Amino acid sequence: MTLVSRRLGAAALAGAVATCVTVAVAGPGAVAAPGSSDAAADRDFGVEVLSGRPDMVTGGDVLVAVTVPRTVPVRHVEIRLDGADVTDVFAPASQDDDVLVGLVEGLDTGENTLRVDANGRGRGRPSTELELVNHPDTGPVFSGPQVPMYCSADGEPWNLGPVDENCHVDGTDVTYRYMTPGGELADLPDEDSLPADVATTTTTDGEEVPYVVRVERGTINRAVYETAILHEPGTPLPDAWTDTPGWNGKLVYTFGGGCGVGYRQGTATGGVEQDLLLSQGYAVASSTLNVYQNNCDDVTSAETAMMVKEHLVETYGPDTFTMGWGGSAGTMQQLLISNSYPGILDGVIGNIGYSDERTVTTNGHDCRGFVDYWADTDLEWTDAERRAVTGYGNPNACFGYTLFDGVDDPQRGCHPSIPVEDRWSATNPHGLRCTISDQVSNVYGVDENGYGRRAVPDNVGIQYGLEALQDGTITSEQFVDLNAGVGGMDVNGERTEARSQADPAALEAAYSTGRVNQFTGGLTHTPVLEVRRYRDDVGDFHDRYRSWVMRERVLAAHGNANTHVSWTSPDNPEVNAQMEADALATMDSWLTARLELASNDDAVREDTVAARPADLTDGCYRADGSFVSETISYDGGGVCNELFPYHADPRVVAGGPLASDILKCSLTGLDRDGYAVEFTDEQWARMQHTFPSGVCDWSAPGVGQVGLAGTWIDFG
Known part of the structure; x- marks a missing residue:
């Protein structure tokens, strides 16, 4: 996996990030025009932000790719940030000498200009500019004025050090964990040598590596974040110019359930030390503001996920695509974020979830x-x-x-x-x-x-x-x-x-x-695979009817459900684990095929539907783990409804x-x-x-029931 293939893949899937509108909302605000400039054939420079949106840069740094036209030798490229020469931070991306990648630091809060020229500029010499809008790493970006926050980064379980008035700590905390023979992750006793009994694992790229995990913690947007990636200490980390065998180039972002009012930094994330994900080479990320029990607010959850993902890309290099992962309200967040802030997540893998809060x-x-x-x-x-x-x-x-x-x-x-x-x-x-x-x-x-x-x-x-x-x-x-x-x-x-x-x-x-999810924004083209273990009979409020609610809304929005897949299983740990593993592999295949189809930066429903695996259907799992392929139907018969009947509310x-x-x-x-x-x-x-x-009168629209005004709404 080269950086260039990651970059182009991420751009193809994240094209909907450019979908913006100007809207009047309760907290008035407007979304600025997005953007990266496109290279005009062989004549002009192309400039693209790899770590996020140009108008939503955070933390004072940004990962940028510059595509050099064939008429300009790479040695003649000159890049400046607000007049200061930053050319030296750019280097060729892997094998592609015509693509320069650089981590540009030192952005001022607010507007900045990145200018790319061919030195010795004169008539006919190409040049281009890209406006970058930088925000503090404490936020906010688009969520609007921040609420009070009670800090926890300086206490248990984080102990990250003293916090400032924004609950932020200086620097990051890095630890290494390794998989023991007993199948548990434990602290690596010595970063200079690996234990003799360290396990090995094979990634989806076929790379066999020591099962050693680098876990990084810090603070972003007043949240405590975590990232995890397979990496052997003492060897080079992956970055925008370097691939390593432990990372398959893909990111899974995890979300936690529950629903609680915030005002606190929190003591848990969606969880990054997940064997199913790490053992296959996925990078994993999350934060305390992505746990709904701590922060039942999908806008700040989206903002924080965007910022944490930006940091991960700037640290390890661009990801091929990002899959969401989480149950209950962890699914709810994925769906709301994908619909209102498309491009943060490229695919949704939800478990026992709901459409919205x-x-x-x-x-x-x-x-x-x-x-x-x-x-x-x-x-x-x-x-x-x-x-x-x-x-x-x-x-x-x-x-x-x-x-x-x-x-x-x-x-x-x-x-x-x-x-x-x-x-x-x-x-x-x-x-x-x-x-x-x-x-x-x-x-x-x-x-x-x-x-x-x-x-x-x-x-x-x-x-x-x-x-x-x-x-x-x-x-x-x-x-x-x-x-x-x-x-x-x-x-x-x-x-x-x-x-x-x-x-x-x-x-x-x-x-x-978009707080009521009508599936008409980014979910128009974002694939959703939601799974559910069946517990209706024991009074669990994660009832199967919630899957049908999603299906009803997708059908109402688009007339078909070609981007939504629903699976149900008995409440059996082994079958549940099989279903989750199948969902991960299936979504990976779906998004990989989506990349291969994309010929431009437009994330459209037709491409997502065309990329859907031919054998991917709704269905359910029997107690023996066998799968029943069957389109879900609320009132119809079939094996799945016999095994797992729908109810209502x-x-x-x-x-x-x-x-x-x-x-x-x-x-x-x-x-x-x-x-x-x-x-x-x-x-x-x-x-x-x-x-x-x-x-x-249920035949009439509800009071205030209007359509989605647009995506990437700014509440500032």
């Missing part, structure tokens, strides 16, 4: 209402009846989903590490409000109280258990009583008798900026769409004749009290 969080609020109602009602409810109104395979899934509603509670959403005296309360109105809406107020805006505008919860008009009523599973009294008693939550996290109401401005921002049972993409429904009037049962006058009076403005 806001539409899943609604289920947490629905379930909170159910759980509180069932604790107080005098009516008897069987498990079958509870299952019928929740839609889940097991009603206990609702207890799991109640974890989600805490992220909209300004007090309950705070992590224990945030001092109580710093938190918002009625007696401390200027304290930190630990809600998603407040943490991501750059996206949603603020209300007249200075609180982040709420995109959820909202359950006005929802007739919980409607389908269960219509098919006779629950009685009219249960239906009326449930809907009268489910209640809502106010802006300060207090349970209320009244239903919850979202802010219309926040709802529109959620759709237009409370809003689907209430008549909502399978795409689960409506945060707040449009309303229509109550119609007493529209039910399969008859209500008593007393019951109907309670219905009118519960739904004074009407009930959901």
Whole structure:
């Protein structure tokens, strides 16, 4: 693998990075024009940033490639940064003397100009300029004004040294780990010699190398980051000019699950010491702000991933392509980042995941209402009846989903590490409000109280258990009583008798900026392979229905699902491991074929579909590990649905769409004749009290449900 093939491959896949728009959002901002200049045949210089976008350089350095026209001898090239000669940092890229690569340092914060000339310039001598916009390595770049941050880089488990006001430490910490005969990574006792029992491994390039891992840690964008790569100490590291046998040239970026309000630097990343990835020669990277339990904000997650990847490329050289990796909300981040900030990830490998945070969080609020109602009602409810109104395979899934509603509670959403005296309360109105809406107020805006505008919860008009009523599973009294008693939550996290109401401005921002994932941005052309171990029957809220939600949205956006593949397996560790390994190899093949098809820098859906392996289908794994090739279908039969049946959620049972993409429904009037049962006058009076403005009209678009305004939105 030469640098040039990596560079051209990365450019072909990352072409959508150049897709930008100027949009007005809650935090007003505009995306600058992207760019690298293209060489005009043999006459002009071509200048390309290899480490990211020219308008989003960070940390004061940038990796640049200059393509020299055939009319200019390489020795006559002169390169200057804001007038200062930087030619000496450039050297030929591998075998290609007409491509010079250099790590240019010393950029000022803000605008910089890189100028390339043929010395002895005169009439007809080529020259070109590239504008570079540099940002601090502490951020922000496009996420907007930063929230307060409680530091942890100076404590356990990192112990990286003293931190500054931005939670940053000087320098990096490098350690070496080796694979023991017992199959565990352990600290390398001596970097001058390898243990006699060190394992070896063979990369996807067929290189057999000692299983020794270089782990680097530091701080970027106020996060602690980690990178890992196979490398034997004492030998040259890979860089932009040098290949080494331990790295196959490809990057896997890992993301962690959960969902928690930030304000803290965090104590875990998505994990880089992963045998499946490292043993095959992949570089692995992640950071604490890519763990949703620590930072449930896909904008700062995207920004941080971009910056960490930039650092890795500047350190080790360009990667061929980058695959995402992670489960639960780790999948959620991959999908949101790929759709809103395309080019950071080239392919998504998700596990037990969801489409986005806001539409899943609604289920947490629905379930909170159910759980509180069932604790107080005098009516008897069987498990079958509870299952019928929740839609889940097991009603206990609702207890799991109640974890989600805490992220909209300004007090309950705070992590224990945030001092109580710093938190918002009625007696401390200027304290930190630990809600998603407040943490991501750059996206949603603020209300007249200075609180982040709420995109959820909202359950006005929802007739919980409607389908269960219509098919006779629950009685009219249960239906009326449930809907009268489910209640809502106010802006300060207090349970209320009244239903919850979202802010219309926040709802529109959620759709237009991509927080509700409509799969119409970068996911138009980004391949997605999502896998799921089946646990619907035991009440796990990572239910298979979430796979169908993705499929519904892809079909609605594109009319076909040629870029989305879904696999399911039994809850069996060995089969799960086989499925994950198959997914990694398959996505690698898909992206490799995508590179071979690309003839320019346009990342288009047609090329991605054409590159899809011919034998790649939806399907499921049996308990013996054999694969069933079968297109997924929500209502259809087949082996996979027999083995792993789909279920639903409370809003689907209430008549909502399978795409689960409506945060707040449009309303229509109550119609007493529209039910399969008859209500008593007393019951109907309670219905009118519960739904004074009407009930959901699911055939109409949701309130504020608009299209995606564009990608690479800047909230600064």
